[in-house]
Amino acid sequence: MLFNSYTFIIFFAVVSGLYSLPIGWRQKKLVLLCASYVFYAAWNPPFVALLWISTLADWIAARRIYHARRETVRKVFLLFSLAVNLGLLCFFKYADFLLENFSLLMNWMNISYHPAKLNLIIPLGISFYTFQTLSYTIDIYRRQERPWHSFLDYALYVAFFPQLVAGPIVRAFYFLPQCLEPPKIKSQEIAWGLSLFTLGLFLKIAIADGLLAPVVEAVYDLAGTPDAAGAWFATIAFAGQIFCDFAGYSTCAIGIAKCLGFKLPENFNFPYAAIGFSDFWRRWHISLSTWLRDYLYIPLGGNRKGVLRTRINIMLTMLIGGLWHGASWTFVIWGGIHGLYLFAERLFKKIAPSSSLWNLIPVKIFLSLATFMSVCIAWVFFRADTFEVALLMIKAMSGLGCNPSGSGLTMLDMIITGGVSLVIITLHWWMRSRSLEEIAGRMPWWLKSVVLAGMLTAIVILSGEDRAFIYFQF
Amino acid sequence: MPSSISSFNDRVFSGQWGRTWIAALFAVALVLGGMEVYWRSGGHVPGVVDDMELWSLHRSRVRGGEDDAIVLLGASRIQLDLSMEVLREIFPDSNILQLAIDGKHPLAALRDLAENTEFSGIVLCSITSMGFQRQFRDDQQDYVAYFRKTSTVNRRLNRLISSFIQEHLVIVDPYLKVKRLIERYIKSGKLPGPRYLITLHDRSRLADYSVINIENQYRYRIKRIKEIYEGNPPVPPEKWKAHAEEIRPLVEKIASRGGRVVFIRLPSSGEHWEIDEQFYPRKEYWDNISMLTGAITIHFKDVDGMEKFHCPEGSHLDRRDAPGFTRALAAELIKRGIREVKSLP
Numbered sequence: 001m002l003f004n005s006y007t008f009i010i011f012f013a014v015v016s017g018l019y020s021l022p023i024g025w026r027q028k029k030l031v032l033l034c035a036s037y038v039f040y041a042a043w044n045p046p047f048v049a050l051l052w053i054s055t056l057a058d059w060i061a062a063r064r065i066y067h068a069r070r071e072t073v074r075k076v077f078l079l080f081s082l083a084v085n086l087g088l089l090c091f092f093k094y095a096d097f098l099l100e101n102f103s104l105l106m107n108w109m110n111i112s113y114h115p116a117k118l119n120l121i122i123p124l125g126i127s128f129y130t131f132q133t134l135s136y137t138i139d140i141y142r143r144q145e146r147p148w149h150s151f152l153d154y155a156l157y158v159a160f161f162p163q164l165v166a167g168p169i170v171r172a173f174y175f176l177p178q179c180l181e182p183p184k185i186k187s188q189e190i191a192w193g194l195s196l197f198t199l200g201l202f203l204k205i206a207i208a209d210g211l212l213a214p215v216v217e218a219v220y221d222l223a224g225t226p227d228a229a230g231a232w233f234a235t236i237a238f239a240g241q242i243f244c245d246f247a248g249y250s251t252c253a254i255g256i257a258k259c260l261g262f263k264l265p266e267n268f269n270f271p272y273a274a275i276g277f278s279d280f281w282r283r284w285h286i287s288l289s290t291w292l293r294d295y296l297y298i299p300l301g302g303n304r305k306g307v308l309r310t311r312i313n314i315m316l317t318m319l320i321g322g323l324w325h326g327a328s329w330t331f332v333i334w335g336g337i338h339g340l341y342l343f344a345e346r347l348f349k350k351i352a353p354s355s356s357l358w359n360l361i362p363v364k365i366f367l368s369l370a371t372f373m374s375v376c377i378a379w380v381f382f383r384a385d386t387f388e389v390a391l392l393m394i395k396a397m398s399g400l401g402c403n404p405s406g407s408g409l410t411m412l413d414m415i416i417t418g419g420v421s422l423v424i425i426t427l428h429w430w431m432r433s434r435s436l437e438e439i440a441g442r443m444p445w446w447l448k449s450v451v452l453a454g455m456l457t458a459i460v461i462l463s464g465e466d467r468a469f470i471y472f473q474f
Numbered sequence: 475m476p477s478s479i480s481s482f483n484d485r486v487f488s489g490q491w492g493r494t495w496i497a498a499l500f501a502v503a504l505v506l507g508g509m510e511v512y513w514r515s516g517g518h519v520p521g522v523v524d525d526m527e528l529w530s531l532h533r534s535r536v537r538g539g540e541d542d543a544i545v546l547l548g549a550s551r552i553q554l555d556l557s558m559e560v561l562r563e564i565f566p567d568s569n570i571l572q573l574a575i576d577g578k579h580p581l582a583a584l585r586d587l588a589e590n591t592e593f594s595g596i597v598l599c600s601i602t603s604m605g606f607q608r609q610f611r612d613d614q615q616d617y618v619a620y621f622r623k624t625s626t627v628n629r630r631l632n633r634l635i636s637s638f639i640q641e642h643l644v645i646v647d648p649y650l651k652v653k654r655l656i657e658r659y660i661k662s663g664k665l666p667g668p669r670y671l672i673t674l675h676d677r678s679r680l681a682d683y684s685v686i687n688i689e690n691q692y693r694y695r696i697k698r699i700k701e702i703y704e705g706n707p708p709v710p711p712e713k714w715k716a717h718a719e720e721i722r723p724l725v726e727k728i729a730s731r732g733g734r735v736v737f738i739r740l741p742s743s744g745e746h747w748e749i750d751e752q753f754y755p756r757k758e759y760w761d762n763i764s765m766l767t768g769a770i771t772i773h774f775k776d777v778d779g780m781e782k783f784h785c786p787e788g789s790h791l792d793r794r795d796a797p798g799f800t801r802a803l804a805a806e807l808i809k810r811g812i813r814e815v816k817s818l819p
Contacts, residue, residue: 005628006632006635007628007631007635010635042627042628044626187491187492188491191491191492191494210651412656412657445493445497446494446497448498449493449495449497449501450501452494452495452498456498456502457505460502460645461506461509462651462652462653463651
């Protein structure tokens with residue numbers, strides 16, 4: 001079920017109605033759990049079974065790990081959890097990719113091997129909920145946490161519908177304590193939650209789908225080579241589109257959870273105001289980057305094993321992070337480019353003399369814009385459907401091999417892209433050390449009304465073609 | 475997030491939110507209401523967006539065991555030329571579904587009905603001789619595949635609500651979205667006038683040619699049909715007959731369940747008809763269809779009452795003519811015993 005659909009509004013109204021009935025806390029949690037399964041089943045009913053498998057496997061594994069006396073048993077159950085979760089993920093998401101690459105390798109070695117494609121449907125949100133359940137088991141394996149006492153709470157944690165299909169990736173021990181006591185939900189919190197939901201829909205429907213997606217598609221989805229301006233405008237438009245799409249989803253999720261009395265972690269912190277790439281990753285898809293840091297980069301040794309190992313660990317983390325997004329080499333290259341950016345940044349920090357110059361606002365703005373443009377270049381590989389298209393775009397952006405006859409974009413497309421991108425970057429810069437709550441808290445009521453009315457009107461009059469959230473495919 | 479947030483949290487949650495939301499919703503209603511009145515006063519009327527999901531919604535209503543059901547297949551002609559309202563009036567007890575798809579030859583949808591359903595009613599399939607060529611066999615397959623693989627009950631329910639809103643509000647029409655309005659204004663220096671073509675929730679379409687420059691539209695149609703025929707030249711009649719014969723199993727499959735397939739040639743007029751005849755002479759192509767496929771055929775030129783209708787832009791009827799044309803077709807169906815009716819209204 002999409003947040004930007006009428007059925008979701010009806011679904012949410014029904015769930016909210018049931019949730020606000022004068023029933024016990026346990027019954028309320030049951031309402032949320034059943035609603036979450038309905039939410040997931042609305043996409044493809046049989047796949048709810050996968051959610052149950054992942055839930056049960058980690059519930060059992062975590063308890064066995066905690067109660068095991070022998071280290072071997074602990075390891076066996078950790079491996080069991082990894083095998084179930086990563087096995088499901090690999091089977092549904094990467095089977096065809098692995099098969100294709102294996103057959104390429106075979107044929108390269110002159111062994112004729114042409115297996116049929118499996119063409120499996122990728123279960124919605126599988127990358128998100130498998131990472132969630134894994135974090136629970138790993139935290140217990142590391143003896144950082146104890147198994148949760150309530151299966152209902154745990155099942156709700158895995159399936160909680162606001163964040164089920166596209167995050168934020170919530171850690172178990174961030175969410176589970178919230179299940180202990182019924183939240184005291186004030187009407188102001190519901191109003192704030194609905195305001196966040198409106199903001200999320202505005203970002204998704206009006207900006208990402210209504211204004212930017214057509215510009216991106218006009219260049220990326222058409223055969224032929226664009227000119228340099230077209231390639232740049234389309235790529236910058238995509239930078240705005242993916243932010244508004246994904247941050248829009250996360251903001252909706254946070255708002256909906258808030259209405260139900262739950263707090264979800266922030267997933268974006270105005271990333272296009274980042275100065276440098278490590279700053280970017282502290283602001284972009286925070287729940288994934290911190291997950292990869294805690295469950296991959298640090299276990300690999302982090303930066304504790306010398307310069308070379310640090311570099312290898314960074315690169316591995318970024319490559320796997322890239323692959324997590326999709327079964328394609330373009331995503332791996334996207335991760336690799338970010339790995340290289342992080343190396344370059346470390347090197348720059350080492351050789352650049354320490355100076356008060358770096359604190360000057362114009363220098364910070366320059367560095368921030370340089371970060372943004374570099375991130376845009378990496379986005380080319382993220383957006384392009386094939387490696388060939390990505391190279392074509394990079395060539396066009398660099399002025400090599402571009403089409404002199406035009407870009408396929410109208411002047412209006414370019415004005416929209418330029419205008420929207422300028423507003424996004426300026427707002428990110430202005431908000432870089434602030435929060436939405438802070439801004440909303442300072443606004444007089446009537447100004448909040450104007451902003452809300454503006455966003456709601458824009459949703460109606462700017463909306464374009466219905467599109468699923470980009471991150472649903474991951 | 476900065477630690478200072480907690481104090482702001484208190485402030486954001488203690489604001490006058492009731493007043494804020496009420497004022498916001500009132501302002502939205504005022505602005506959107508004003509826009510709705512403005513567009514309607516300019517002659518705009520609401521219309522539904524015809525997409526794969528809407529097709530899937532109607533396709534999901536095809537059921538087995540309904541011998542009196544009528545499914546309309548084809549492309550834009552059957553959407554514009556037949557009035558669903560009149561069909562429902564003449565055949566009040568029938569489940570009548572419009573499954574035509576604009577711009578695509580219909581045999582993939584016919585194959586879907588034959589092979590994937592237990593449909594046992596009447597298929598009225600608007601088609602031209604060109605549509606029997608093998609190369610166009612899968613034209614509508616993307617819709618069929620969408621219905622079978624992507625469409626879900628949730629999506630169809632969403633589409634139902636969406637259609638309801640689109641049927642009642644002009645402001646949600648994609649034709650009137652801000653970006654399109656600006657593009658249009660830059661191009662012509664004025665805001666768009668009312669559409670000449672609207673789609674209803676039952677997927678029929680109404681064309682009002684009085685609001686456009688009909689001569690330009692006619693020229694466009696003639697140019698377009700020439701391009702289509704020249705880009706896809708007809709196969710020789712003998713080869714074409716082999717292609718058409720391949721449809722027989724589909725017709726027989728529906729017939730074996732008690733259903734009937736009727737291939738209908740809907741009108742084209744003037745130069746358009748002359749070009750149709752030049753590329754696909756009726757005697758060599760259309761007149762063989764019944765023998766080759768085992769289906770019933772109806773050609774507009776053969777039926778009194780159907781041949782008199784004129785397509786203003788060469789290929790489709792005006793909304794004012796669609797009811798009369800539909801009655802003439804229904805009368806022919808009844809006359810030939812294809813469909814029974816208690817009494818003609």
